[in-house]
Amino acid sequence: MSRRERRAAARGSKKTSQESGASTPAALHAAGLAHLQAARLLEAQQCCEQALAIDPNHADSMHLMGLLSLQLGQHDHAIAWIARAISSAPRASYVSSLGLALLGAGRLEDALKAFDKAASLEPENALHWKNLGAVLAEMDRPDEALLSLQQALSLSAQCVDAANMAGLLLYRQSRFAEALGFFNASLEANAEQADALHMRALVLQNLGRLDDAAADGLRSQLLDPTNVDTHNNLGWVLHRLGRYDEALTCFERALSLRPDYLVALLNKADLLADDLRLDEAMAFYDQAKAIAPDDPITIWNVALLDMLTGNFAAGWAGREIRWKTGLGMAAPNFAQPQWLGTGPLQGKTILIFADEGIGDAFQFARYVPLVAELGAKVILAVQEPTCALLSRLSGVAECVPKSTAVLPSFDVHCAMSSLPLAFKTTLDTIPAAIPYLPAPLDALKAQWESRLGAHGRLRVGLVWSGNPGHGNDRNRSVPLRLLAKLLDIDVQFVSLQKDPRAADKEVLAGLDIVDMTERLSDFDDTAALMSCLDIVVTVDTSVAHLAGGLGRPVWILLPYRPDYRWLLGRADSPWYPTARLFRQDDRRDYGWVIDQIRNALTIEAAAFRARRSLTTDGDGRAQDQPAH
Template sequence: MGRSDRKQGGKSVAGGSDGVPTLSPAALYEAGLHHLGAGQLLDAQLCCQQALELDPGHADSLYLMGLISLQSRQHDHAVAWLSQAIRQTPKIDYLTSLGFTLKQMGRLDDALAVFDKAIQLKPDDAELWKHLGGVLLALDRGAEALLSYQHALSIDPAHKEAAFQSGLLLHQQQRDAEAVEAFTVCLTQQPNDLTALQMRAKCLRKLNRYPDYLADTERASTLAPADPLACNNVGDALVCLGRHAEALSWFDRALSLQPGMIEVLLNKGFALLQLRRFADAADVYQKILAIDPGNAKAAWQLAHVELQCGDYVSGWARREARWNMPDFSPEYPRFTAPKWLGNEDISGKTILIEEDEGFGDTIQFARYIPQVAARGAKVILVVREALRPLMTGIAGVSQCLAFKPELQRPAFDMHCPVMSLPLAFGTTLETIPPATYLPPPPADRVSAWEQRLGSHQRLRVGLVWSGNPHQGNDRHRSMPLSTLLPLLDLDADFISLQKEPRPADQALLIQQSHIIDVSGDLTDFVETAALISCLDVVISVCTSVAHLAATLGRPTWIMLPYLADWRWLRDRDDSPWYGSARLFHQDASCRYEPVVERVRAELTTAIAGFGPRAA
C-alpha cells in the first residue's frame, strides 16, 4: 500500500505501509520546541532525531539540535548543528544563535563574520546591529562598537540596550553630553533603571551640571535607600553645589550603613575642609590612615591641613605621599637615581631639580635653588618652556632645560622635585627664604613697556581674574571679569595680564575702554615680568601671575576663596612667603563681590596717595 499524507488533529501526518500515522518533520520540530521550552532536553532531542530521520535536511530541526546542544553546554556540537541549518536556509534566527555561540566560545572573529552576514541579509534590524556592537566591544574595538550601537538607535531610537551601551562608550570617550542623551533614552523606557540613572548622574557631574546631578542622585537614593554609595553620591552632589553642611548628613548616613568606607570618609573630610573645620577634617583623614595606612589621597589631604595650620614639620614630609597617587604629575619621570631630600652631602654632586606641579608652584619654590648651589652642588633645572627664560638667570643654575617628553637629561647624581625643596631644607614658618631670587627683567623690555604704557600720570593696576580652568579648584578661585567691573570707574589705568580669557570674558573685555589688553604680547614669563615691573599694583586671583608679581616685590593683592590654598595659611592678610603681598579672603558667603568691594576701598586709598611719576 503506498504512503499518503493527511491531517490529524491539525498536524501533518504521514500514513505508513502498516497504517500507523507518523508525525511530519515540521510537527516533530514543533513538539521538540515545546519540550525544549519545558526544559525536557532529552525529549526535545528525540523529536529532532525522528524529524531528521524523515528529512536529514530539515533546517528547523537542525537549528533546534543546535539550541539543545547549547543548553547542554556542548558548544562545538551547537556550532556544527547551527552551521548545517544555515547551509540549508540562512535564517536570521539561525545566524544569531550561531553568532552568540561563537562569542561564548571566544571565537570572536568568527562571531563577527556571522553577524555581519546576518546584517547583509537584514540591514534594517536594530537587534542585529546591537549584537554586532557586542562582538566588536568584546574585541576591544570600542569606536566601531559605538558606531554599531548608534546605527541600531538610528533604526530604533527607543532601543534600550543599544542606548545603554552607547552611553557607556560615550562616557569612556569623555563625550558626556552625548552619553547623557543615551542614558536618557534608557530612562525614558525604564525610569527606575538604577544603573542607567547612576551612569547619567556620573556624566552630569563631569559636565558640571550640578543641579541635574543632584536630582539624579536623589532619585537613585530613593530607589536604593540602603545603598551607602547612593547616599554618598547625594553628598557629593551637594558638595559640588557648595552645600557642604547638608552634604555631611548624607556622608554620615552612608557611614551608618557601612562604617569605614574610605570613599565616603574622603568626601566627608573634604566637606569639613571646605567649611574650614580643620581639626575635624584632620580627624577624618587620620581615621582613614588608621584603616588604610597606605592611603595616599588621605595623607595628601592631611598634609595640606597641616600646612594650612602652620605645621610645616609634619606637612612637608607627609606631602611626599603624592608620589603614590597614580594620577599625580604623570609627566614627571620616575628616575632610578636617588631622590635628595636634604639628608645627604651634595658637595661636588650634580643634582637635577625638575618642575613637578604648576607654574606658580615653580616660581614660589625656586627660591631654594641658590641654597642648593650654596651646598656645593651643580644644579640642572628642568621647567616648561614658558618658564625657562625666567629661570635661567637664577643664581646657582648651571643649566636650565625646557621640559619635553623626549628630553635627554644630562648625567646627574641625585634629583629633587621643586615641590620637595621645602622638605629638603626643613622649612618652618620662621625659616622661609626671602623672595629675592629672580634676576630683574631685561632693562630694554622694561623700557619698551614704559614707552608703550605712556605717561605715568595715574596709578597703573594689573588685573588677573581667572586661572587655568582645568585646575581642580578653579571654580572656587576664579571669577568672571564682570565681577571686577566695579573697579573700573576709579581714576586709574587698568592693564589686563589675563592670559587666554574665557569666551564670555573676552567678549566683555573687548567692550571695556577702561582696560588696556596687552595679554597677546605676553609671550613668556620674562615679558610678563617686564610689564609687571612698570605697574604700581597687581590685583589677581591665586595664579602664577600673582606669584610672579610678589616675587618681583611689586605690591600684589591676591583675592582668595573662603578656603584658600594651603600656602596662604589661615586667617592672615599677609604672607610669610611674599613681603609685598596682601590677601583678600572671601567670607563664609563664598562670593567674590564683597572681596571686590574691599579691594575697591583699598584701591581708592592708593589712588588718593598716588603722585604722577616721570617716565
C-alpha cells in the first residue's frame, strides 16, 4: 500500500476496532479475513495493522497482509509479508500462499520449491498438489504437472480446478479422449461451469462428436453470454452441423462483443461463402484483411473464392500462401530455387513434387509434359500409391515416392499445385486434352475384364465417400444407403470404394454390388478396373480426378458449395471434358442429386441395351462393346 493509504488506515483503525468489537489479534484477524472475503480490502488491512500493533509477530495477520498484497497485484510486498509469517510459523498454508506470490512475480523455480514444500508438509491437502501442478504446467513440464493434478483429484474429487487444468494440458497435447475424462469429472462435481463446458465442447469437437459439442456450447453460452470464444466456437460447430442460421447468430454475438475478433470474422465469412452468399462473404474477408493484411488463412480463403468464381489469376497467386503457418501444409525445405515459370529450363533437372492430396496430383499431372517440353529433365515425387501409374506419365524421367529419404539431385523445384500459376492458367487456357494420364497396362486390364465376366449390362463404378479426415467430409461424402435407390436399374454396379466405413460395410454386404476392392493394390489397379467400366459415379474424391484424367465418363456428386475446381452453375468441367457434374441445390440434399443420377443412368442403361442388340450376332451372342 502507499504511504497515504497506510496513514488513512491508521486513522481509521480505532473506529474499525470499535465497530468490530475486537481486542485480540486473533479476533482482529478473523474480522480482517471476513472483510477480505467480502472484498473490503481497506477494512481488512486496518484489522491486520491493529492486530500487528498488539502482536508484531502474529503470523496469521502477517499472512493476511500478504494475501491482501497479492489481491492488489503487489507481489513483492506479498512475498515479504508471507515470508515473515513463515518465519514465525512455518505452516503449509503459508508456504502455499508464498508459492502463489512467487508465481505471480514470475519466479517459477522458487514457486515450485514453495509448492513442493507445502505438499510435503501437508500431503493430504489437494490444494497444494493442484498448485504444484499449476506451476509445473507454467514451466512447460506437462507430464509432471499431470501427476500432481491427478494426486490432487485422488485426494478430492471436488477439486474442479485440478480437473480443468489436467483437461486443458491434455487438450493442448491433442490427447482428446483423456482430456474428456477430466472435464467430465469436473462437470460431475459442478455442472454450472461455463469455462469447463466450453473446453469440453472443444474436446468433443475434436473427437468428431459435434452434436454433443453443440449441446455443451449452448449450455456454456447461457451461463456466460459475455465469452466471445464460446459464441465463436459454438458457431463453428453449428456451421458444421448445417445449422446455418444458428451459427450465423453465434458469430454475430461474438462480433457484437468484439468487432475486431479476426477468427469470428473469418468464420462468419466462411459460413456465408458456404451458403454461396459470396458478395457478403467477401465483405467480411475484406474486414479481416483490414485487421490483419498478412493473415494466411484470410488470404487462402479469398483465393479459394477467387478460384470458385473463375478469377484464376488472383486465385493461383493467393494459393501460394498455403506454405505459411496455420494452414497445416509443410513448406518444402530445399536449398535449390523454386521455379514458377520464370527462367529457362533447357538442360536443367526439375523436381516436381505432390504437395496436396492425391486428387490434386492427378489433376495437375497434366502440366508435367508441358514442363518437359521446355527442355527440362523431370523428376516426379508423388504419393506412393500413385507412383506406378504416374511413372509412365509423358515427360517423366524418374518417379519416386515423396517420402523417400534421399531425393535424386535437381536444379530447381516446383510443387504440382503451383504449376497452373507457373503456366498462368486461365479458364480459357486449361490444358484439357484427354487422356493425359497413362493408359492402364493391358495385362492388368485383361485381369479385371476376366474378373468382371461378360459385359452384358452397363458397368457403373461407385465411390460414395472420401477421406473421413477431410475438413469437408460431412458435405461431400454420402452414406451408401442413399445410393441403394439406384440398384434396381438394370446395370452392373462395381464398387471402387476403398476402406468403406463400418456402417457402409453392413449396407454393402446386402446389396447387389460387385466388390473386389481388396484386389486394388494401388492406383494402377484402380485405373485398370476403371477402364473396364462404362461410367464412374463418384463423390468428389481422387477417383473423380483419376477417371477424368483417363478420359473415362465420370459423374460427380457435388455439395452445394463445391471445391474451387468445379466452379459454379455448370454441369460440365473445363478440367475434364468427360465429366458430368450433379450439384446439390440450396436444400443441400443428396437424395435429390441421386434422383437425377438415377434418371440419367436409366437412359444410359437403355442406350447400352439398344447398342448391344445391334451388335448381337446371328447366334444371339453379344460382341464386345466399346467402352464409353
